[in-house]
Amino acid sequence: MTNAIEILGFVAATLTTAAFLPQVYQTWRTKNAQSLSLYMLLIFFVGVLSWLVYGVLINSMPVIVANVVTAILTFMLLFFKYTYKN
Template sequence: MDFITTLGLIAATLTTFSFLPQLIKTWRTKSAKDVSYVMLISFSIGVFLWLIYGFYLSALPIILANGITLLFNIIILWLKIKYRST
Protein backbone atom coordinates (compact mmCIF):
# COMPACT_ATOMS: atom_id res chain seq x y z
CA MET A 1 0.00 0.00 0.00
CA ASP A 2 1.47 3.34 -0.99
CA PHE A 3 1.82 6.43 1.22
CA ILE A 4 -1.09 8.33 -0.37
CA THR A 5 -3.52 5.42 0.11
CA THR A 6 -2.35 5.04 3.72
CA LEU A 7 -2.79 8.77 4.28
CA GLY A 8 -6.29 8.57 2.79
CA LEU A 9 -7.23 5.63 5.00
CA ILE A 10 -6.01 7.42 8.14
CA ALA A 11 -7.95 10.57 7.21
CA ALA A 12 -11.01 8.46 6.37
CA THR A 13 -10.84 6.67 9.72
CA LEU A 14 -10.56 9.89 11.73
CA THR A 15 -13.33 11.76 9.93
CA THR A 16 -15.67 8.77 9.76
CA PHE A 17 -15.43 7.80 13.39
CA SER A 18 -15.84 11.39 14.55
CA PHE A 19 -19.60 10.73 14.15
CA LEU A 20 -19.55 7.77 16.50
CA PRO A 21 -19.74 9.86 19.73
CA GLN A 22 -22.88 11.62 18.42
CA LEU A 23 -24.44 8.31 17.48
CA ILE A 24 -23.66 6.80 20.89
CA LYS A 25 -24.91 9.90 22.75
CA THR A 26 -28.14 9.94 20.76
CA TRP A 27 -28.65 6.23 21.40
CA ARG A 28 -27.96 6.50 25.15
CA THR A 29 -29.94 9.68 25.86
CA LYS A 30 -32.74 8.77 23.45
CA SER A 31 -32.67 12.37 22.29
CA ALA A 32 -31.45 14.09 19.17
CA LYS A 33 -33.24 17.39 19.68
CA ASP A 34 -30.04 19.40 19.19
CA VAL A 35 -29.23 17.72 15.87
CA SER A 36 -30.64 19.51 12.84
CA TYR A 37 -32.70 17.62 10.24
CA VAL A 38 -31.37 19.95 7.54
CA MET A 39 -27.77 19.19 8.51
CA LEU A 40 -28.33 15.42 8.66
CA ILE A 41 -30.15 15.26 5.33
CA SER A 42 -27.87 17.63 3.41
CA PHE A 43 -24.76 15.98 4.86
CA SER A 44 -26.10 12.52 3.97
CA ILE A 45 -26.76 13.60 0.38
CA GLY A 46 -23.24 15.03 0.14
CA VAL A 47 -21.70 11.86 1.59
CA PHE A 48 -23.75 9.76 -0.85
CA LEU A 49 -22.38 11.81 -3.74
CA TRP A 50 -18.83 11.34 -2.39
CA LEU A 51 -19.54 7.61 -2.26
CA ILE A 52 -20.54 7.58 -5.93
CA TYR A 53 -17.42 9.61 -6.74
CA GLY A 54 -15.28 7.10 -4.83
CA PHE A 55 -16.74 4.21 -6.80
CA TYR A 56 -16.13 6.09 -10.04
CA LEU A 57 -12.46 6.56 -9.09
CA SER A 58 -12.18 3.11 -7.50
CA ALA A 59 -10.70 4.91 -4.47
CA LEU A 60 -10.92 2.60 -1.45
CA PRO A 61 -10.42 5.34 1.21
CA ILE A 62 -13.25 7.43 -0.28
CA ILE A 63 -15.56 4.42 -0.60
CA LEU A 64 -14.95 3.14 2.94
CA ALA A 65 -15.11 6.52 4.65
CA ASN A 66 -18.25 7.67 2.94
CA GLY A 67 -20.02 4.31 3.08
CA ILE A 68 -19.55 4.08 6.85
CA THR A 69 -20.25 7.79 7.40
CA LEU A 70 -23.49 7.51 5.41
CA LEU A 71 -24.52 4.53 7.54
CA PHE A 72 -23.78 6.43 10.78
CA ASN A 73 -25.73 9.47 9.61
CA ILE A 74 -28.71 7.41 8.50
CA ILE A 75 -28.75 5.77 11.94
CA ILE A 76 -28.60 9.19 13.65
CA LEU A 77 -31.43 10.43 11.38
CA TRP A 78 -33.48 7.31 12.19
CA LEU A 79 -32.87 7.84 15.93
CA LYS A 80 -33.86 11.50 15.63
CA ILE A 81 -37.15 10.46 14.02
CA LYS A 82 -37.68 7.62 16.49
CA TYR A 83 -37.05 9.78 19.57
CA ARG A 84 -38.70 13.00 18.32
CA SER A 85 -41.56 12.80 20.84
CA THR A 86 -39.26 12.02 23.75
Protein backbone atom coordinates in the same frame (compact mmCIF):
# COMPACT_ATOMS: atom_id res chain seq x y z
CA MET B 1 4.54 6.58 -3.04
CA THR B 2 1.06 5.39 -3.99
CA ASN B 3 0.89 3.19 -0.88
CA ALA B 4 1.75 6.19 1.31
CA ILE B 5 -1.03 8.19 -0.33
CA GLU B 6 -3.51 5.33 0.19
CA ILE B 7 -2.45 5.03 3.84
CA LEU B 8 -2.92 8.77 4.31
CA GLY B 9 -6.36 8.45 2.73
CA PHE B 10 -7.34 5.63 5.08
CA VAL B 11 -6.05 7.54 8.13
CA ALA B 12 -8.01 10.64 7.12
CA ALA B 13 -11.09 8.53 6.37
CA THR B 14 -10.86 6.74 9.71
CA LEU B 15 -10.52 9.96 11.69
CA THR B 16 -13.33 11.86 9.96
CA THR B 17 -15.66 8.88 10.09
CA ALA B 18 -14.83 8.11 13.73
CA ALA B 19 -15.78 11.68 14.61
CA PHE B 20 -19.43 10.64 14.21
CA LEU B 21 -19.27 7.75 16.66
CA PRO B 22 -19.59 9.84 19.86
CA GLN B 23 -22.67 11.62 18.48
CA VAL B 24 -24.34 8.39 17.42
CA TYR B 25 -23.56 6.79 20.77
CA GLN B 26 -24.76 9.77 22.80
CA THR B 27 -27.98 10.05 20.81
CA TRP B 28 -28.66 6.33 21.19
CA ARG B 29 -27.80 6.35 24.91
CA THR B 30 -29.88 9.43 25.81
CA LYS B 31 -32.68 8.70 23.33
CA ASN B 32 -32.67 12.44 22.61
CA ALA B 33 -32.08 13.81 19.11
CA GLN B 34 -33.71 17.18 19.65
CA SER B 35 -30.46 19.13 19.26
CA LEU B 36 -29.65 17.50 15.92
CA SER B 37 -30.55 19.60 12.90
CA LEU B 38 -32.67 17.58 10.49
CA TYR B 39 -31.70 19.80 7.55
CA MET B 40 -27.99 19.47 8.33
CA LEU B 41 -28.30 15.70 8.54
CA LEU B 42 -30.22 15.48 5.25
CA ILE B 43 -27.80 17.75 3.39
CA PHE B 44 -24.83 15.91 4.88
CA PHE B 45 -26.34 12.52 3.96
CA VAL B 46 -26.78 13.59 0.32
CA GLY B 47 -23.20 14.91 0.33
CA VAL B 48 -21.86 11.63 1.73
CA LEU B 49 -23.77 9.66 -0.90
CA SER B 50 -22.31 11.95 -3.57
CA TRP B 51 -18.79 11.33 -2.22
CA LEU B 52 -19.53 7.61 -2.26
CA VAL B 53 -20.51 7.71 -5.94
CA TYR B 54 -17.41 9.79 -6.66
CA GLY B 55 -15.23 7.25 -4.82
CA VAL B 56 -16.72 4.42 -6.86
CA LEU B 57 -16.19 6.32 -10.12
CA ILE B 58 -12.51 6.97 -9.37
CA ASN B 59 -12.07 3.56 -7.70
CA SER B 60 -10.71 4.99 -4.44
CA MET B 61 -11.06 2.56 -1.55
CA PRO B 62 -10.44 5.16 1.21
CA VAL B 63 -13.23 7.36 -0.19
CA ILE B 64 -15.57 4.40 -0.69
CA VAL B 65 -15.04 2.81 2.72
CA ALA B 66 -15.20 6.08 4.63
CA ASN B 67 -18.38 7.18 2.94
CA VAL B 68 -20.14 3.83 3.29
CA VAL B 69 -19.49 3.90 7.04
CA THR B 70 -20.32 7.61 7.33
CA ALA B 71 -23.55 7.08 5.37
CA ILE B 72 -24.56 4.31 7.79
CA LEU B 73 -23.78 6.49 10.82
CA THR B 74 -25.62 9.46 9.33
CA PHE B 75 -28.59 7.24 8.50
CA MET B 76 -28.58 6.09 12.13
CA LEU B 77 -28.72 9.71 13.30
CA LEU B 78 -31.60 10.38 10.89
CA PHE B 79 -33.35 7.29 12.21
CA PHE B 80 -32.82 8.47 15.80
CA LYS B 81 -34.06 11.94 14.87
CA TYR B 82 -37.29 10.38 13.57
CA THR B 83 -37.60 7.77 16.35
CA TYR B 84 -36.80 9.96 19.36
CA LYS B 85 -39.13 12.83 18.55
CA ASN B 86 -39.87 14.83 21.69
